Amino acid sequence: MDVSTELEKMEESQPMEKTNVSRVKSPPESETHKPEPEKVKILVERLSVSYGGAQALKEVSLGIEPRSVTALIGPSGCGKSTFLRALNRMNDTIPGTRTEGKVMIDRVNIYDPDINVVALRRVVGMVFQKSNPFPKSVFDNVVYGPRLHGIRDRMKLEEIAEESLKRAALWNEVKDRLHKPALELSGGQQQRLCIARVLAVNPEILLMDEPASALDPISTAKIEELIQDLKKNYTIVIVTHNMQQAARVSDCTAFFYLGSLVEQGDTKKIFTVPDRKETEDYITGRFG
Amino acid sequence: MSGSLTITVPDLKIKESRWGEILLEALVRLFALAPLCALAFILVKIFQNGHKAISLEFLTQPPIEGMTQGGIFPCVFGTLVVTILMIAMALPLGVGSAIYLVEYAGEGFLFRIIRAAVNNLAGVPSIVFGLFGVGFFVLFVGRNIDHVLQTGLLFGQPCLLWAAATLSVLVLPVIIVSTEEALNAVPQSQRAASLALGATKWQTIRDVVLPQARGGILTGAILSISRGAGETAPILFTGCAYFLPRLPLVKLFGVFPMVNPFDQFMELSYHIFIMATQSTDAEKTLPIQYGTTLVLITLTFLLNLVAILLRVHFRQKLGQVSLQ
Amino acid sequence: MMWQAVSEVPKYSLIPLFCGSFLVAFPAILISAVLGIGCAIYLAEIASPRTREILKPTLELLGGIPSVVIGFMMLSLLATTVQHLFHTKFRLNAFVGSLGVSLAVLPLVITLAEDALRAVPRELRDASYALGASKWQTIWATVIPAAVSGISAAVILGFGRALGETMIVVLATGNAALVTGNIFSSVRTMTATIAAELGAVDQGSEHYYALFLVGAILFTLTFLLNLISEIVLNRMRHQLRM
Numbered sequence: 001m002d003v004s005t006e007l008e009k010m011e012e013s014q015p016m017e018k019t020n021v022s023r024v025k026s027p028p029e030s031e032t033h034k035p036e037p038e039k040v041k042i043l044v045e046r047l048s049v050s051y052g053g054a055q056a057l058k059e060v061s062l063g064i065e066p067r068s069v070t071a072l073i074g075p076s077g078c079g080k081s082t083f084l085r086a087l088n089r090m091n092d093t094i095p096g097t098r099t100e101g102k103v104m105i106d107r108v109n110i111y112d113p114d115i116n117v118v119a120l121r122r123v124v125g126m127v128f129q130k131s132n133p134f135p136k137s138v139f140d141n142v143v144y145g146p147r148l149h150g151i152r153d154r155m156k157l158e159e160i161a162e163e164s165l166k167r168a169a170l171w172n173e174v175k176d177r178l179h180k181p182a183l184e185l186s187g188g189q190q191q192r193l194c195i196a197r198v199l200a201v202n203p204e205i206l207l208m209d210e211p212a213s214a215l216d217p218i219s220t221a222k223i224e225e226l227i228q229d230l231k232k233n234y235t236i237v238i239v240t241h242n243m244q245q246a247a248r249v250s251d252c253t254a255f256f257y258l259g260s261l262v263e264q265g266d267t268k269k270i271f272t273v274p275d276r277k278e279t280e281d282y283i284t285g286r287f288g
Numbered sequence: 289m290s291g292s293l294t295i296t297v298p299d300l301k302i303k304e305s306r307w308g309e310i311l312l313e314a315l316v317r318l319f320a321l322a323p324l325c326a327l328a329f330i331l332v333k334i335f336q337n338g339h340k341a342i343s344l345e346f347l348t349q350p351p352i353e354g355m356t357q358g359g360i361f362p363c364v365f366g367t368l369v370v371t372i373l374m375i376a377m378a379l380p381l382g383v384g385s386a387i388y389l390v391e392y393a394g395e396g397f398l399f400r401i402i403r404a405a406v407n408n409l410a411g412v413p414s415i416v417f418g419l420f421g422v423g424f425f426v427l428f429v430g431r432n433i434d435h436v437l438q439t440g441l442l443f444g445q446p447c448l449l450w451a452a453a454t455l456s457v458l459v460l461p462v463i464i465v466s467t468e469e470a471l472n473a474v475p476q477s478q479r480a481a482s483l484a485l486g487a488t489k490w491q492t493i494r495d496v497v498l499p500q501a502r503g504g505i506l507t508g509a510i511l512s513i514s515r516g517a518g519e520t521a522p523i524l525f526t527g528c529a530y531f532l533p534r535l536p537l538v539k540l541f542g543v544f545p546m547v548n549p550f551d552q553f554m555e556l557s558y559h560i561f562i563m564a565t566q567s568t569d570a571e572k573t574l575p576i577q578y579g580t581t582l583v584l585i586t587l588t589f590l591l592n593l594v595a596i597l598l599r600v601h602f603r604q605k606l607g608q609v610s611l612q
Numbered sequence: 613m614m615w616q617a618v619s620e621v622p623k624y625s626l627i628p629l630f631c632g633s634f635l636v637a638f639p640a641i642l643i644s645a646v647l648g649i650g651c652a653i654y655l656a657e658i659a660s661p662r663t664r665e666i667l668k669p670t671l672e673l674l675g676g677i678p679s680v681v682i683g684f685m686m687l688s689l690l691a692t693t694v695q696h697l698f699h700t701k702f703r704l705n706a707f708v709g710s711l712g713v714s715l716a717v718l719p720l721v722i723t724l725a726e727d728a729l730r731a732v733p734r735e736l737r738d739a740s741y742a743l744g745a746s747k748w749q750t751i752w753a754t755v756i757p758a759a760v761s762g763i764s765a766a767v768i769l770g771f772g773r774a775l776g777e778t779m780i781v782v783l784a785t786g787n788a789a790l791v792t793g794n795i796f797s798s799v800r801t802m803t804a805t806i807a808a809e810l811g812a813v814d815q816g817s818e819h820y821y822a823l824f825l826v827g828a829i830l831f832t833l834t835f836l837l838n839l840i841s842e843i844v845l846n847r848m849r850h851q852l853r854m
Contacts, residue, residue, distance in 0.1 A: 088742065090738070090741065090742060093737075093738070093741055095660075106296075108300060108301070110300070112301075114301050114303070115300050115301065116300050116301070116302065116303055116304060118304075118744055118745065118746045119299065119300050119302075119304070119744060120300055120744075121741065121742055121743065121744040121745075122743075122744035123296070123300065125742065125743070126742040128735065128738065128739065128742070130735065132733075132735035132736055132738065132739040133739075134736060134739065134740075134754060134758070135736075135757075135758055135851050136757070144740070144743060144753065144754075145743040145744060145745075147753075148743070148744065148745050148749050148753065149744065194739070197739075197743065198742070198743065201743055201744055204296075306746065306748075308748075309746060309747070309748040312748055313658065313748070315650065316650045316651075316653050316654045316658065317654060317658070319646075319647050319650030319651045319654065320650070320651045320654040320655065320659070320667065322647050322651065322718075323647075323651065323667075323670060323671055323674050323718060323719070323722070324667070324670055326674065326715055326718075327670060327673060327674045327677075330677065330681070330682075330685055333685065333689060334681075334685070404842075407838065407842070408835055408838050411769065411772055411773070411776075411834050411835075411837070411838045412776070412831060412834060412835075413775070413776025413777070413778065413803060413830055413831075413834060414679075414776070414778055415776070415778040415803045415806050415807055415827070415830070416776070416827050416830055416831050416834075418806070418807070418810070419806060419810070419823070419824060419827040422810065423824065427815060514676055515676075517678075518676070518677075518678025518679070518680070518681075519678065519679075520678070520679070520680045520778075520779050521778040521779060521803075521807060524807060524810070524811065525810050525811055557678050557680045557681075557779075560680050560681070560684055561680050561683075561684075561779065561782075561783070564683075564684050564687055564688070564783055565782070565783065574688070577684065577688075581681055581684055584678060584680075584681065585677065585678070585681055588676050588677070588678060589673060589676065591676075592672060592673055592676040593673070596669050596672060
């Protein structure tokens with residue numbers, strides 16, 4: 001199914017015109033959607049990342065608004081996961097990584113040498129592609145973060161667990177088996193548990209690396225619903241290789257190719273009248 | 289959500305002091321230093337106290353004057369001979385068992401029994417092997433062979449043959465495990481390719497799998513030689529002696545010198561043991577004790593080092609094969 | 613409760629021998645477990661690949677030292693030092709023996725414990741880091757709990773090895789068959805008894821059978837310990853793979 005058709009189904013206002021392919025190329029780093037600095041939650045300036053000499057990201061600049069969902073799309077190996085991991089400095093855990101440029105969150109550069117990286121990851125939370133619950137009980141998984149950060153009071157922990165599981169739309173399914181092993185849950189439930197686990201540390205930003213790629217369609221739909229709900233309170237950045245999902249779920253989309261940001265903008269625009277030819281080719285499936 | 293859990297971006301500039309973690313890390317680094325220090329200490333001390341005793345004479349002459357002078361040649365010879373005999377027995381049996389376990393056996397009951405047996409064999413105390421050697425090889429098998437072949441008391445007494453046999457049972461798990469690893473490291477695709485060309489299973493194993501597993505098997509063999517040379521308990525009562533007037537040789541047809549497997553022998557580790565516990569003049573024999581220890585440890589170290597290097601070498605070679 | 617095999621009325625009680633074996637093996641495994649697990653944590657979680665490349669072969673070389681050499685070193689070098697430090701009555705005692713045994717068992721414990729730690733999947737560590745845990749918080753709250761079965765198996769097997777050690781105890785513990793709880797007393801282990809007396813025994817005599825009985829008990833003990841560690845290891849595999 002054509003992506004633009006799907007978009008049109010969701011649109012309330014008039015459908016946009018699809019112009020044809022051979023037009024004037026707009027300049028790189030499309031200025032059409034650069035938000036003003038004050039309204040930006042995450043501002044990335046000329047970020048470059050290399051692993052042991054191999055360049056993964058080249059001078060990427062991007063702005064992300066608060067309480068929105070931004071989708072990162074692009075073919076395999078284009079750098080979108082690397083970009084995501086740069087936002088919570090998880091790349092630091094991979095030996096041989098070099099990062100240059102700035103990532104400003106609320107106008108604080110998180111790559112500043114003063115920054116407490118461990119605390120950063122409480123502000124910027126991450127959900128992984130393959131769900132990775134700890135081999136502990138559901139409860140212990142959810143309160144892992146709060147326990148680490150000093151909360152010992154049993155009642156408080158139970159409160160946090162219940163609230164996080166409710167926000168992750170999992171509470172009803174696990175409320176009677178909180179102390180059973182988390183690994184007994186289904187794949188979709190495990191992934192929602194991982195989301196609850198992240199929510200329990202009260203982040204402001206949620207990073208999701210292909211959160212539904214390993215799941216069946218029903219679980220995927222549940223997670224997409226959840227993302228729409230979560231965006232009311234969190235800034236979400238999601239990597240996906242599923243373009244229909246990007247179109248369904250996000251407000252803004254950024255297209256990566258070979259380590260560079262090719263185009264970024266309003267999701268509707270990207271999927272109907274993209275500025276760049278490469279974007280159009282990718283979206284229409286000319287390469288994948 | 290809970291108040292103390294909230295953290296905002298400006299808080300990120302506050303550095304927390306993590307005293308406990310710095311301490312823990314330092315402690316753990318210290319622990320890691322311990323084996324290094326122990327090894328260095330042992331090597332240095334042995335060399336320090338033993339190098340004076342080492343000379344060509346030491347290595348080629350037999351001991352005289354109640355172990356206070358002379359050399360340890362019979363020990364070196366005995367060690368060499370017993371380990372060669374041991375590996376001659378253990379290698380075919382071990383490699384064969386490993387081939388069976390990897391290539392032929394399924395997941396059935398017999399397979400799991402053998403698996404469990406190999407694992408347990410590895411944990412048996414060495415002195416129990418010694419008991420087994422005496423009770424089974426020397427007394428049961430040996431005496432019975434004597435009875436059947438009417439050879440008097442030839443097989444039924446402690447000798448090179450049974451000492452080597454006992455050691456070979458000891459090192460069997462080492463050989464089986466390394467061979468298994470080596471066989472498993474050969475990619476399934478190689479076997480598939482051979483079978484697809486019309487080879488039988490055994491031909492595949494003989495011509496395709498085994499040659500590629502050579503490295504691991506060799507490493508296992510060398511490691512077990514090192515093990516066999518250093519073990520004392522299994523050979524205490526199955527063939528070793530403290531002082532023998534001659535080497536365990538016999539002249540075949542009166543002309544060709546050959547190792548006599550029915551003779552007793554002297555051995556390096558056994559020599560160290562007896563000298564340390566029963567020598568009459570400790571002062572005088574101490575340098576020789578250290579010298580013998582130096583020889584033994586040099587031998588085992590070299591063997592272990594060779595095995596480690598071989599393993600690295602073959603791992604790189606196999607890496608090239610798998611990449612293709 | 614004595615083991616006096618060579619006397620007018622020979623007495624064959626296993627109790628002094630048990631006492632000796634455990635008095636040597638317990639302190640030995642205690643030392644090896646603490647040092648070994650610490651070293652394994654270093655190797656698995658903290659050391660750089662280059663450091664691992666140096667440290668792992670070193671451990672292999674340490675494990676390749678014949679136990680008779682360790683026993684000899686204890687006897688000739690450390691026993692006197694220990695006696696000076698601790699003012700012990702007996703120069704050769706259970707403590708000296710357990711030091712040597714712990715050195716012999718250390719490589720085994722380190723190798724097995726390190727395998728257990730490395731078997732914990734990377735995803736679990738990533739999940740922990742992504743929740744704002746520091747390196748040591750991750751080790752403490754995620755990695756070690758996940759690897760606890762494997763580490764236990766390592767310690768159990770190390771204990772079995774410590775019980776079965778022969779040459780070090782024969783050379784360094786003094787070989788006096790006493791029933792005592794004093795670690796600085798001379799003791800005689802089961803293994804040392806067999807090693808010391810089998811040579812002087814007549815086949816078929818009571819003494820002969822007694823020694824074989826001791827051997828059988830040793831075998832059974834180590835067999836049981838092996839079995840327990842297998843069960844424990846299976847729990848770990850089951851827990852992580854579920």
